[in-house]
Amino acid sequence: MTLQTESLLDSIQAAETLEAFQTATEDLRDALAVKHVVYHWVNSIGERFGAGTYSSDWVDRYLEKDYLRLDPVIFGCFQRFTPVNWKQLDWSSKGAKAMFLDALDYGLGNQGYTIPIRGPNGQFALFTLNADMDDDKWDAFIDKHGRELVLLGHEFNRKALEFEQGKETVAAPTLSPREQAAMTAMAKGYSRAQAAADLGISEHTLRVYIEAARHKLGALNTTHAVARALSSGLIIV
Amino acid sequence: MTLQTESLLDSIQAAETLEAFQTATEDLRDALAVKHVVYHWVNSIGERFGAGTYSSDWVDRYLEKDYLRLDPVIFGCFQRFTPVNWKQLDWSSKGAKAMFLDALDYGLGNQGYTIPIRGPNGQFALFTLNADMDDDKWDAFIDKHGRELVLLGHEFNRKALEFEQGKETVAAPTLSPREQAAMTAMAKGYSRAQAAADLGISEHTLRVYIEAARHKLGALNTTHAVARALSSGLIIV
DNA sequence: GCCAGCCTCGCTATTTTTGGGGAGGGTATA
DNA sequence: TATACCCTCCCCAAAAATAGCGAGGCTGGC
Structure with a gap:
């Protein structure tokens, strides 16, 4: 790991504001001499958080044309665990080709490398590098920096989660052991009768736990x- | 990054057999002069895969006593994105304390550092280092190697996924858009009537989606x- | 053209879950 | 020694989910 990477990691870690976060992507772009560096995160509700060096024109265009649905990069990252080199993806579909050409028009380079990053609660983020170079140079570049990029991507993600959590600060409730067990049994698909038998208690008692857990979790049923217990990591199936 | 780490990463990458994978954990243990190095993976269906230097006695003990359910490390990793230092966890519960002492009896060290790793389809893995040293030394150790450990953990995980995919894993079912929407609505706590209204369809139609999803997921209710859709990452709430 | 899969809607009856109301004994913490 | 929280059990009535039987139209791939 170069000293440069270390100091970039430190500067991401030290970022206290979104501006600093944004600056970090720009610094990284300059340090690596690439065209673009983008960190981007989307959840199911459509809330998004991201920072990077793409022009706002391209971002708008991307959203307007709903490229999310046909972007091979997104698709590839969803399926894989490992980083994706754009040129190894399948760009054969008509929509994908059009999108790629469109991207070049909007100032993107022809090469890209995207690292999928996953966190708790199904969180899914992408960390992307984009550059303009020929295949050989790009391969050498990835070969040289690939591992450090993984670290940088994770550091961006850690910081992004920090910003997001700072917003909500929802105190996660705690479940008593029996409540946990009851929730776990429910998550396993047991009926109340089965679950009660499994725990060696009466069905009525089981119900009390379930209701207690429901109330604690602020759940409707x-x-x-x-669902809440699972995505808060309170129970594991 | 030290040359040593580079060569360890390369040796993991080069592993072709489970034996080589296992050897890599032992090599890493020796290189870092720690007591144990463990990679461990569980998916939503309960399939397991792991390799490491824990004694089989301890692994058996862990499973037999169902420590998975009360292990603060598991709990901490599920909730966090970042690595957890064991000593910063909450070991105050009786069960956790007993487990910790039990672990020492079985040859584990008093310090631990576990990196949670997440992959596609709700895959969740843990990469753990365990050692016997005082707090100051341990902190210095983590400070020095933390970032490289993240890389090593990911490399182990990449390799593990390779092995798993080689043996034809259980194909995760796919849900149609409507089925996804129905499951998401259920996960949000909507009643069928509410969910149907939300999707703008009849309650009966909604029911068809729910049943289809149930069957696809092999779920009892x-x-x-x-729960399965959530932990497979098919839906996000 | 056919088949598979998706989307949409209807009916009836049974089983299960939920929402209220209780009560008593235990343990731990303040 | 209170107070809080946890564990255990019970009844009743209403609401919701499940199981089974149907039907037709649409798309996209072989």
């Missing part, structure tokens, strides 16, 4: 409670 | 289906 059992399914909701299980 | 709606709660079970939602």
Whole structure:
């Protein structure tokens, strides 16, 4: 790891504001001499958070044309665990080709490398480098920096999660052991009768736990409670 | 990054057999002069895969006593994105304390550092270092190697996924858009009537989606289906 | 053209879950 | 020694989910 990478990691870690976060992507772009560096995160509700050096024109264009749905990069990253080199993806579909040409028009380079990053609760983020060079140079570049990029991507993600969590500060409730067990049994698909038998208690007692958990979790029904318990990491199936 | 780390990464990457994978954990243990190095993976269906230097006695003990359910390390990693230093966890519960002492009896060191790793389809893996040293030394150790450990953990995970995919893993079912929407609505705690109204369809139609998703997911009831969809990463709430 | 898969809607009846109301004993913490 | 929280059990009535039987139209691939 070069000293440069170390100091970039430190500067990301030290970022206290979104501006500093944004600056870090720009610094990284300059340090690596690439065209673009982008960190980007989307959840199911459509909330997004991101920073990077793409022009706002391109971002708008991307959203307007709903490229998210046909972008081979997104698709590839969803399926893989490992980083994706754009040129190894399948760009054969008509929509994908059009998108690629469009991207070049909007100032993107022809080469790209995107690292998928996953976090708790199904969080999914992308860390992308984009540059303009021929294949050989690009391969050498990736070969040289690939591992450090993984670290940088994770550091961006860690910081992004920090910003997001700072917004909400929802105190996660705690479940008593029996409540946990009850929720776990529900998550396993047991009926109340089965679950009660499994725990060696009466069905009525089991119900009390489920209701307690429901209330603690602020859930509307059992399914909701299980969903919340799961995505808060309170239970593991 | 030290040359040593580079060569370890390369040796993991080069591993062709489970034996080589196992050897890599042992090499890493020796290189870092720690007591244990463990890579461990569990998916939503409960399939397991792991390699490491824990004694089989301890692994058996862990499973037998169902420590998975009360291990603060597991709990901490599920909730966090970042690595966890064992000593910063909450070991105050009786069960956790007993487990910790038990672990020492079985040859584990008093310090630990575990990196959570997440992949596609809700895959969740842990990469753990365990050692016997005082707090100051351990902190210095983590400070020095933390970032490289993230890389090593990911490399182990990449390799593990390779092995798993080689043996034809259980194909994760795919949900149609409407089925996804129905599952998401259920996970949000909507009643069928509410969910149907939300999707602008009849309650009966909604039911068809829910049942289809249940069958695809091999679930016993709606709660079970939602739990599976969530932990497979098919839906995000 | 056919088949598979998706999307949409209807009916009836049974089983299960939920929402209220209770009660008593235990343990731990303040 | 209170107070809080956890564990356990019970009844009743209403709401919701499940199981089974149907139907037709649409798309996209072989």
